[in-house]
Amino acid sequence: MNFAELIERLTENTQNSLPLFSPELCLVVTIVALLFVRLLGIDRHLPGSIVAIIGTVAGLALAALQWRDFHADDTVTSVPLFTGLLVYDPFTVFFRVFLLLFLLFVEYLTMISGIPDQEDAPDFYVLLLGSTLGMSLMVSANHLLMVFLAVEMTSVPSYAMVGFLKGRRLSSEASLKYVVYGAGAAGVMLYGISLLAGLLGTAHLPAMGAALVEFGRQHSSFGDPAVRTLAFGILMVLVGVAFKLSAFPFHFWCPDAFEGAPAEVGGFLSVASKGAAFALLVRFCLALVGKTAGDSPLSHLYLNVGVGLGVMAAVTTTFGNLAAYTQKNIKRLMAYSTIAHAGYMLMAVAAMMVILNAPAGDGTLVTARTASAVSCIQGLLYYLVVYFFMNLSVFAIVALVRNQTYSEEIADYAGLVKQSPLLAVCLLVSMFSLVGMPPMGGFVGKFMVFYGVLEAAQLHPVMWVVFVVGLLNTAFSLFYYLRVLRNVFISPLPEGARPVDVPLASDGGRYILFLTLPVLVLGIFVDPISGVARDVATWLFRG
């Protein structure tokens, strides 16, 4: 191929890719616009938050149009973008819509709660949009280079966002801890990526799947140094992802960062960053397995990865729930709750890996296996959608209460129900949903995930342990949420407490109600979203 042909192919490829990449381009344009708004001093007349919201709505509309296209034509499976660096499929589009919608909610929350102030608003939204752009790349990454770039692109603006309140001691400490852990985890992840790319001779995820089958034929026993190196590489990449998920031994940053950061940033990091990291984890795991059940020569290695993830999930959940007991600061409590929920969701991915790679000797059909794996991913997606609403609702309530009482201590929530019944009831609904009580959405999400784990338990005994630990944890977690709710509903209003006045007719009241209603709706009308989740999961395995 000569130079002219090469250029022609590149141009054609880029021209085909750009329209499918339009939601992200919209974010990029908004970021540039925000920088200009700041530079030219337009932000005195047109607040940065408005510019950011316009850009996000445009991006969301484009992503929604892509979603409609997929429904119109379900023969489309996946399209590689930019010579295969990214992939465009229903999974990508689902997460794009998820992330952009979440971004919109967070932007509106920051407008209501007044963090950041007028002066810093353009900078803050540049960081927020940049981070979301990174997450959006994370869910569509199809190449190890993009995996690393996207993870870094998500992390680097979040470090700055955690330390955004410049004069505060705790805020600066939180961001320092976050950046030190984050940079370390990214370094380890990159080394793992280099080992994988070198061993397999390619960094393109679909090509890696094929190369792994070939690799497995030559080196299959675990005693082989090449297989050990491969396992090391996989482990190191998983360290990077586990850091983003705040899964057990890599969770240290999470409580500190959440306590030091404003509640709005905490809410953003807990849902968006976690959702994107799960999408990336699913993509990476499926790239290893190659989307076929149980016939890879390296199945035993992947089975161990799955069981390892399951054990990690069980430990993460237990740790998060136990550590949440003694917390006095509500943001710190929610950070441990976030860790616990990352554990529940990780169980779904672990179950998927176990189901796909358990020895096929027991006669279960490959199609049945794939169907079970689809139901695991379906559960994960449903859980994420519910988590979006219930977790953001709690963080939004924390932000609104902070604006009036200047406190985030759980003790200062005493008697909240007498001051603002709306906030108290919404907090009750969201927290019961976080526990997983019917009829809230959290119950359905947990039910679907545990159902997947139960299916995996038929194939590997360790998954029974994971299943039981998960169930026990659901019961444990009730108590620390109840401690907050007891304070809100039963404790008497202390003398001289600062008033909390968030009526239904205010922006804040409507916003909280709007966030909490879906939590109930998702618990009662399961079919619409679970149908979408099932379609997306099925498409993911068909490709």
Added chain:
Amino acid sequence: MPPADLNAYLFIAGVLFVCGVVCMATKRNAVGVLMGVELVLNGANLNFVAFARFTPLGLDGQVISLFVIVLAAAEAAIALAIALNFYNNHLTIDIDRADELKQ
């Protein structure tokens, strides 16, 4: 002297990686920790360039290492800004003194 083979490069990269991890784990100064991160990233970079020369990874490896160099610079810039912010509030960049956020 015969030209160095792949293993020699991988060995050096491994040494860099371990030095970086040890540096990250033991340094008390925030800037020292960041230097450890740079060592880890450069260890990985050396791996990529060596694999580009000796395995079918080819040009991909070199391109990845270029991206990583740029990214490491961006990350260092943010990390130094955060360290400076920490210094402004605490008058030290000793990581062990960052202990006010505790349960």
